[in-house]
Amino acid sequence: MRACTVARRVIRQIVKDRRTMALMFIAPIAVIFLLYTVLNADTVQPRVIAVGLPAELTEQLAQTSEVTEAADATAALETLRGRDTDGVVTFSDSELTLFVEGTDPSVTASMSRNVASAVAAYSEKQFAEAMRSLTAGNGAGAPAKAVTAPQPLAVTVSYLNGSADVTGFDLIAPLLMGFFIFFFVFLLAGVAFLRERTTGTLERLLATPVRRHEIVMGYFLGFGVFVFFQTILIQSFMVSVLQVPLKGDFYLVALINLLLAAGSLALGTLLSAFARNELQMFQFIPVVIVPQVLFCGLFSLRGAPRWVDLLSKAFPLTYAAEALNDVALRGNGFETVWPCLLALFGYVAVFLFLNTLALKKYRRL
Amino acid sequence: MAACDALEIRDLQVGYGKRIVLHQVNVTVPQGKIVGVLGPSGSGKTTLVRSVLGVIPIESGHISVFGKPVPSFSAMAEIGYMAQSDALYDDLTSTEHLLFFGRLQGLSAAEAKARAKELLAFVELDAHPGQPVRNFSGGMRRRLSLAIALIAHAPLLILDEPTVGIDPVLRRKFWDAFEALKTQGRTLLTTTHVMDEAARCDRLLMVRDGRIIADGTVSEMLTRTGADTLENAFLHFSAIKEKEMA
Numbered sequence: 001m002r003a004c005t006v007a008r009r010v011i012r013q014i015v016k017d018r019r020t021m022a023l024m025f026i027a028p029i030a031v032i033f034l035l036y037t038v039l040n041a042d043t044v045q046p047r048v049i050a051v052g053l054p055a056e057l058t059e060q061l062a063q064t065s066e067v068t069e070a071a072d073a074t075a076a077l078e079t080l081r082g083r084d085t086d087g088v089v090t091f092s093d094s095e096l097t098l099f100v101e102g103t104d105p106s107v108t109a110s111m112s113r114n115v116a117s118a119v120a121a122y123s124e125k126q127f128a129e130a131m132r133s134l135t136a137g138n139g140a141g142a143p144a145k146a147v148t149a150p151q152p153l154a155v156t157v158s159y160l161n162g163s164a165d166v167t168g169f170d171l172i173a174p175l176l177m178g179f180f181i182f183f184f185v186f187l188l189a190g191v192a193f194l195r196e197r198t199t200g201t202l203e204r205l206l207a208t209p210v211r212r213h214e215i216v217m218g219y220f221l222g223f224g225v226f227v228f229f230q231t232i233l234i235q236s237f238m239v240s241v242l243q244v245p246l247k248g249d250f251y252l253v254a255l256i257n258l259l260l261a262a263g264s265l266a267l268g269t270l271l272s273a274f275a276r277n278e279l280q281m282f283q284f285i286p287v288v289i290v291p292q293v294l295f296c297g298l299f300s301l302r303g304a305p306r307w308v309d310l311l312s313k314a315f316p317l318t319y320a321a322e323a324l325n326d327v328a329l330r331g332n333g334f335e336t337v338w339p340c341l342l343a344l345f346g347y348v349a350v351f352l353f354l355n356t357l358a359l360k361k362y363r364r365l
Numbered sequence: 366m367a368a369c370d371a372l373e374i375r376d377l378q379v380g381y382g383k384r385i386v387l388h389q390v391n392v393t394v395p396q397g398k399i400v401g402v403l404g405p406s407g408s409g410k411t412t413l414v415r416s417v418l419g420v421i422p423i424e425s426g427h428i429s430v431f432g433k434p435v436p437s438f439s440a441m442a443e444i445g446y447m448a449q450s451d452a453l454y455d456d457l458t459s460t461e462h463l464l465f466f467g468r469l470q471g472l473s474a475a476e477a478k479a480r481a482k483e484l485l486a487f488v489e490l491d492a493h494p495g496q497p498v499r500n501f502s503g504g505m506r507r508r509l510s511l512a513i514a515l516i517a518h519a520p521l522l523i524l525d526e527p528t529v530g531i532d533p534v535l536r537r538k539f540w541d542a543f544e545a546l547k548t549q550g551r552t553l554l555t556t557t558h559v560m561d562e563a564a565r566c567d568r569l570l571m572v573r574d575g576r577i578i579a580d581g582t583v584s585e586m587l588t589r590t591g592a593d594t595l596e597n598a599f600l601h602f603s604a605i606k607e608k609e610m611a
Contacts, residue, residue, distance in 0.1 A: 200451075201453070207418040209442045209470065209471065364422055
């Protein structure tokens, strides 16, 4: 049967292609393991600062959260702003306010849930005590005593950044913007430079007195023009058409995205040196792109093992995501995000340098 | 003082992994000659060319172009290269190709423009200056590839199978052009596996299994072997080499 002949040929070909074999059998296991590690990370108790809370309410809250008591609400809010705590709960005039930072939906949800359950338990206890004293006070022969039923505690949630109206998409939009820019630039640049290698034009270029770094920089600048417009288009579309809230400076966000895109461009061209065809370029997606998405902050890594945290620090998308969240969601400026910008710039420089080295494979000079 | 050779290769050894592709090759190419490298597919012709271009690492040996060591930027500036594959950008026009490679070879924008116009006429592509290369026939692509090799007036032209896949009329035109270039003082090193083309070279290097099995003029080779054709002469030299190797 001819189908069997074709099948035998396909099997023989794939078995000889070690990279495809690895992608088929190792990559899915590795990606699933990473996803499992991130999503199944140990549940971490949120950290909360209690300011002026009744002792019983603090006790209730301590059952689900890591509570620190403080007297100064302003200082506590500063700690929250610095993201050294997940929430601040204040209590005055029977009104309880939960302050959250607001940019991590999972932390906000967990804080709200814990406070609500502590308040419910506290109110129940208060009510039971009121009932008890009512029963005791109205005992046989005793004069009737007026007992006021405790008022249920009103909980107000206050957001340092964002509000209750902000949707889940709004909160992950800065990350998505960075990811899509990174992804498309990586693939397009990689495939384009790969073609230069496979069609023989790179060899022809290298037979001229052009320097290796001139080829790399030429490619980087030439492609960079389109990357610039693509980045601005994606960002403008998300902000203007999709109305994604942008608390900080548009141009600072653009700078972060452009540095990320530049790093992606340089990484794409670098990795194309290790691909023989377009399929092999696409095979880099689960190896290079997927771990970055898992570790960039889309999922909370607080309870994840230490190695996950360390690994996440090796990826450019992590720094871009942090900077994008800082500017777009928290409204921070250059003075906050410059370390991330520096890291992104470092990636661009390192990848460009490695590109020049990779061309040594073709020409020593 | 005698002019130095256009190309000198001494004890060149090149390998891919553990496989040796060129074994201790020694070649000198004097200026102003057409030297053909004749051999079957896989004999090492293209590896020899790529070694001279400096685009593959060599294991040992020495190569110089007009006395300049390879790889060096000064040696590269002396070489015009026509690749075996067309190695063209499908979306660019013939003029854009010539301007691009002209600029890379160090021509000014005005020089490259003038030279492109001249060369498009020389390779008879001047009727299609605005057409993207993707619409070109195989012959047109080879002609453009030749024009690119000529763009910077390089004194040494390295042509890797320049006439492969083109019709006999165009092939004849190519060889007439090569003769004209030689008359202008250029040196040409061309690879081929076509025997009648080899007969038009001033000197031939016969290559087999990565070794030079014969080096001389066509008439010398025919006389030495007593063969009536270059093909028979090639077979004769191959048989001698095989005996030596046995």
